[in-house]
Amino acid sequence: MSFLDRIAECNAHEPAAYRPFFAAGRRVGAVRHALADRLASMPAIFAVAPDGVTLNPAFDAPPARTAALDRAVRALEADGIVQGRRNENYPACPEWGRPADFEIERAAAPHFGIRSYGVHMTGYVRKPDGLHIWVARRARAKPTYPGMLDNTVAGGQPVGLGLVENMIKECGEEAGIPPDLARGVVPVGAISYRMDAPDGLKPDVQFCFDLELPSEFTPRNTDGEIDEFFLWPWRRVAETVERTREFKFNCNLVLIDFFVRHGLIAPDHPDYLAICAGLRR
Numbered sequence: 001m002s003f004l005d006r007i008a009e010c011n012a013h014e015p016a017a018y019r020p021f022f023a024a025g026r027r028v029g030a031v032r033h034a035l036a037d038r039l040a041s042m043p044a045i046f047a048v049a050p051d052g053v054t055l056n057p058a059f060d061a062p063p064a065r066t067a068a069l070d071r072a073v074r075a076l077e078a079d080g081i082v083q084g085r086r087n088e089n090y091p092a093c094p095e096w097g098r099p100a101d102f103e104i105e106r107a108a109a110p111h112f113g114i115r116s117y118g119v120h121m122t123g124y125v126r127k128p129d130g131l132h133i134w135v136a137r138r139a140r141a142k143p144t145y146p147g148m149l150d151n152t153v154a155g156g157q158p159v160g161l162g163l164v165e166n167m168i169k170e171c172g173e174e175a176g177i178p179p180d181l182a183r184g185v186v187p188v189g190a191i192s193y194r195m196d197a198p199d200g201l202k203p204d205v206q207f208c209f210d211l212e213l214p215s216e217f218t219p220r221n222t223d224g225e226i227d228e229f230f231l232w233p234w235r236r237v238a239e240t241v242e243r244t245r246e247f248k249f250n251c252n253l254v255l256i257d258f259f260v261r262h263g264l265i266a267p268d269h270p271d272y273l274a275i276c277a278g279l280r281r
Contacts, residue, residue, distance in 0.1 A: 001243050004271050006252040007278035009245075010193040018201060021112055023055035023065060024101035028092050029113030030201050038081065045072050065102035073108040082108045082199075084143045089159045090116050096205070103159055110200035116156060119167045120254040121185055121209040123152035123175070123219070124234075131234045131262065133255075134219055136174070136226045138248065149240070149247040150226070151254050152211070152219065153177070163187070163207050174226055175219035177211075185209040188261060191253045191279045208254055210261075234264055253279055 018030035040048040076082040091100035123134040136150040155170040171182035219229045259265040
């Protein structure tokens with residue numbers, strides 16, 4: 001196994017399994033053929049054809065599109081197709097920073113292939129023997145990826161919050177990091193990937209942050225989403241990423257990016273250029 005294996009796993013995608021999904025005059029996502037067949041039973045909301053699924057253009061403004069999709073999502077929930085409602089809307093944007101064409105329930109976004117955004121933070125401590133990284137273990141009762149290793153703090157990017165504001169909020173909820181300390185987060189870029197997942201297509205972007213933490217600080221979870229934290233030497237974290245699948249899939253990319261930026265994966269590594277290119281698809 002290698003770092004490139006982790007990157008490849010996050011970019012395993014079979015385009016032939018999907019039909020394009022159109023709304024607001026543009027392609028906004030993709031739906032699996034089986035879901036397209038189910039959406040064909042909602043002709044007031046969708047026009048379904050062999051070459052694509054289109055949200056009815058009569059819904060000609062973001063609130064109307066959002067309401068129509070919400071009706072469809074609730075029908076899919078009743079069928080058991082969409083599960084794990086978060087009551088948290090994600091924006092469907094032409095590109096990041098542009099007004100959303102509509103909003104969609106977080107749990108439904110992959111079913112429609114809508115690009116989701118998230119914030120991920122790597123908390124680290126400097127010690128005489130090098131960098132140590134705080135690793136989280138997801139709650140074993142969590143409905144998604146239970147018990148897997150995770151970044152120090154991570155969360156989806158919902159409508160209505162700025163990125164740094166959301167990062168600070170997640171720091172408090174997931175790791176008990178007080179606002180005065182969390183405001184020290186440093187935005188360091190973004191990683192992206194396109195992956196087939198059990199619930200659909202994930203063409204997602206994660207905004208990455210670093211936070212150097214004082215040696216006397218110990219994270220503690222406050223929202224029930226994390227079972228425990230470990231402070232590991234960076235080499236142990238790197239070996240776990242490189243040799244196992246113990247981390248949630250996209251957390252691997254955030255950590256590989258951290259290793260590159262901090263010179264822990266050196267430029268003379270034989271896969272260096274492929275690693276750098278693979279983190280942004």
